[in-house]
């Protein structure tokens with residue numbers, strides 16, 4: 809007598825059902841993400857440093873710096889991107905927006921004389937190339 813079985817016949821059915829169920833879960837309309845919405849970066853200026861000392865951004869990204877002073881009057885300047893704002897004493901935040909149109913490392917300087925360590929009050933803006941945009 810032969811020991812052959814007929815189990816192979818059933819295999820295809822369950823796979824077909826899974827594929828059908830998956831199609832129903834797909835979202836009908838993905839929410840559009842506004843491309844122009846700037847990323848907000850909070851910066852604290854204090855004698856004699858910026859916090860954070862280094863800001864990393866991507867080429868083409870628009871950044872809104874929200875800068876406030878932790879003590880007296882300071883300034884924030886990024887020459888390359890024409891950022892130049894006075895930061896008043898008292899912690900009131902100052903907004904300044906720019907688009908990182910160039911790749912590289914750029915100094916963030918205090919543009920208001922704020923005391924003995926003023927010359928050393930520096931931060932760094934690092935703009936790196938976008939993923940996939942490398943030449």
Ligand SMILES: [Cu+2]
Pocket residue numbers: 882883918919920921922923926929
């Ligand atoms: Cu200063």
